[in-house]
Amino acid sequence: MVYVKYDNGFYGVYSSSPISKGLIVYGMSPTGTHDKPTRTSIQIDESVHIEDSVGRYINHACNPTVRIDGLSVIAVRDIKTDEEITFNYMENESIMANPFKCSCCGKWIGGKDFEKDYKKRLAILDELTELSQEMGLYDELKTEK
Numbered sequence: 001m002v003y004v005k006y007d008n009g010f011y012g013v014y015s016s017s018p019i020s021k022g023l024i025v026y027g028m029s030p031t032g033t034h035d036k037p038t039r040t041s042i043q044i045d046e047s048v049h050i051e052d053s054v055g056r057y058i059n060h061a062c063n064p065t066v067r068i069d070g071l072s073v074i075a076v077r078d079i080k081t082d083e084e085i086t087f088n089y090m091e092n093e094s095i096m097a098n099p100f101k102c103s104c105c106g107k108w109i110g111g112k113d114f115e116k117d118y119k120k121r122l123a124i125l126d127e128l129t130e131l132s133q134e135m136g137l138y139d140e141l142k143t144e145k
């Protein structure tokens with residue numbers, strides 16, 4: 001079984017008991033489905049995005065503890081009690097409603113298609129951000145009266 005915990009401003013899903021690799025950690029029961037992603041949906045098929053009361057709180061990790069297979073949340077390695085349940089959003093989602101920069105590697109997590117279409121633009125965006133930081137534009141703006 002799993003439980004949802006609010007910690008340090010973030011929700012997360014954790015294991016309430018040890019789970020062996022390959023076993024089902026949690027079975028999702030959709031409270032709604034969409035043909036487009038929302039901020040909390042999980043993509044389970046080409047144009048099927050489901051809402052699940054627990055699934056919505058599962059965080060992303062590039063090196064996750066589970067994978068999503070249909071409605072099943074499956075352990076990809078042995079999971080200890082109180083360990084966080086995470087899956088790699090890039091493996092499921094085509095395009096995400098809220099792309100973000102991964103906290104572990106700094107890469108953009110926006111879905112498979114997002115990466116394809118926006119890679120170039122994001123590279124430019126990153127360059128511009130760095131450049132303006134180097135030039136002290138951010139500090140200048142802050143001190144401007």
Ligand SMILES: [Zn+2]
Nearest residue numbers: 062102104105
């Ligand atoms: Zn990462």
